[in-house]
Amino acid sequence: MDFGHVQINDPNAPAPNQRLSAASSAADSRYTRGKSTLERSLNKTKGAEVSLSAFAFMFSEMLQYAQKRVQGIQDLERKLNEFGYRVGIRMLELLVWRDKNSKRETRVLSVLYFVHTVVWKNLFGKPADSLEKSTENDDECEWLWCGAISKVTWKWGHMVRFDMISDNDPLVSRYISVPKELSQLNCNAFVAGIVEAVLDGCQFYNQQILTPFTPFPLSTPLPSPQPARVTAHTVPIDGFPFRTTILIKLDREILQREELLKP
Amino acid sequence: MGSSFYLVIVGSRDDPVYEADLGPSSKAPPVPEGTKKEESKHLNQFIIHSALDIVEEVQWNTTATYLKVVDKFNEFLISAFVSAGNTKFMLLHDTKSEDSIKTFFHEVHELYLKVLMNPFYEVNHPITNTHFDSKVRLIAKRLL
Numbered sequence: 001m002d003f004g005h006v007q008i009n010d011p012n013a014p015a016p017n018q019r020l021s022a023a024s025s026a027a028d029s030r031y032t033r034g035k036s037t038l039e040r041s042l043n044k045t046k047g048a049e050v051s052l053s054a055f056a057f058m059f060s061e062m063l064q065y066a067q068k069r070v071q072g073i074q075d076l077e078r079k080l081n082e083f084g085y086r087v088g089i090r091m092l093e094l095l096v097w098r099d100k101n102s103k104r105e106t107r108v109l110s111v112l113y114f115v116h117t118v119v120w121k122n123l124f125g126k127p128a129d130s131l132e133k134s135t136e137n138d139d140e141c142e143w144l145w146c147g148a149i150s151k152v153t154w155k156w157g158h159m160v161r162f163d164m165i166s167d168n169d170p171l172v173s174r175y176i177s178v179p180k181e182l183s184q185l186n187c188n189a190f191v192a193g194i195v196e197a198v199l200d201g202c203q204f205y206n207q208q209i210l211t212p213f214t215p216f217p218l219s220t221p222l223p224s225p226q227p228a229r230v231t232a233h234t235v236p237i238d239g240f241p242f243r244t245t246i247l248i249k250l251d252r253e254i255l256q257r258e259e260l261l262k263p
Numbered sequence: 264m265g266s267s268f269y270l271v272i273v274g275s276r277d278d279p280v281y282e283a284d285l286g287p288s289s290k291a292p293p294v295p296e297g298t299k300k301e302e303s304k305h306l307n308q309f310i311i312h313s314a315l316d317i318v319e320e321v322q323w324n325t326t327a328t329y330l331k332v333v334d335k336f337n338e339f340l341i342s343a344f345v346s347a348g349n350t351k352f353m354l355l356h357d358t359k360s361e362d363s364i365k366t367f368f369h370e371v372h373e374l375y376l377k378v379l380m381n382p383f384y385e386v387n388h389p390i391t392n393t394h395f396d397s398k399v400r401l402i403a404k405r406l407l
C-alpha cells in the first residue's frame with residue numbers, strides 16, 4: 001500500500017511517469033505473490049484468530065443487512081440461521097479434516113459432543129457450558145419444556161427428542177443490545193445455524209424434510225427455507241442474564257435409525 | 264485392456280459436483296486408439312450411480328472416511344470416500360491398488376476443502392474452477 005500516496009511537493013520525487021511504473025510493478029508483484037486458494041495451507045491456525053472487535057463490527061453489519069431485507073423477527077432469525085449455515089458446513093469439514101484421526105460421526109451423541117467441544121472451542125475459544133438431553137418419547141416432558149420456553153411453537157406430535165447446548169455468555173451477541181420491541185430476538189440464531197449445518201452435514205436431518213419436493217435443477221437456488229430445526233433462546237439464570245440455549249430437535253426418523261445402528 | 268480411472272464427486276444432496284475422466288494409468292502400457300474402452304465410456308456414469316446406493320448403506324457401519332472398494336461391475340471396481348459433510352468421492356477403476364487410491368482420495372479431498380473454503384462457492388454446486396481440475400489431474404498422474 002506504500003505506493004498509494006503521491007507527495008506532489010517532494011523535490012526528490014521521480015517524474016510522474018516513473019512513479020506510475022514503479023507503482024504498477026509493485027502492484028504486479030503483489031498480485032502474483034497472492035497465492036490461489038488452492039495453494040494455501042488449511043492447517044494454519046496459529047495467529048489466524050480474528051479479533052472480537054472486528055467480528056463485532058462485521059456481525060453488526062450482517063444484522064443491519066439482514067434487518068433491511070426481512071419482515072418480522074422470525075424472518076430475521078431465519079436469515080441469521082442461513083448465514084450461520086454457510087459457516088457451519090465449512091467448519092464441519094475443516095475441523096474434521098484437521099483432526100489427525102479424522103472420522104465421520106454417525107451417532108447423535110458423538111455429533112453433539114463434537115459440536116459442544118470441538119466446534120465451540122474453535123469458534124469461541126472454549127467449550128460450551130452445557131450439553132443436555134431433555135426428552136425422549138415423553139410427551140409430558142415436552143410440554144414442560146414448551147412451558148419453560150414460551151417461544152416454541154412446533155407441532156408436538158412429530159418429534160421425540162430435544163437436545164440443548166447452552167452458553168452462559170455467548171460471544172456473538174456480547175455487544176448487541178436488543179431493543180424492547182424486538183425482545184423476542186436472539187442473535188444467536190446465527191450460532192444455531194452453524195449447529196444446524198454440522199448436524200445436517202452428518203445427516204442428522206431427514207432428507208425428506210430437507211428437500212421436500214422433486215430434485216432441483218442445479219441452476220436454481222436452494223429450496224425455500226424450512227423452519228429452523230435448531231433455534232436459539234434466551235434462558236437467563238442467576239448471574240448469567242444472557243445465557244442462551246441452542247435447542248436442537250431431532251426427528252423420529254433419526255432416532256429410529258439410531259436404534260437400528262446400535263451394535 | 265489398459266486401466267482407466269473415472270472420478271466423480273457427489274454432493275450431500277446427490278448433486279453432481281465434479282467429474283473427470285482421468286484416462287489410462289501412467290503405469291499401464293498405452294492402449295491403441297479406438298479399442299473397446301471407448302465404447303464403454305458412457306456406462307461409467309451409470310455404474311457410479313448404482314454404486315451410490317451401496318455407499319449409503321456402508322457409510323453407517325463405519326466411521327472411516329475411506330470405504331475401500333464398495334462395488335463391482337464386470338471388470339470395473341468402484342472405490343468410495345465419504346467426507347465429514349457427506350460429500351462422496353467415487354472412483355471407477357479396474358486395477359486393485361488400495362493404498363494409492365487412499366492417498367489419491369485424501370489429496371483430492373484436501374483440494375475440495377480448499378474450494379469449499381471459498382465463500383463464493385456454494386456447497387453442492389458444480390466446481391468449475393479450472394485450477395482445481397488441472398490439480399486433480401496432476402494428482403491422478405502422480406498416484407494412479
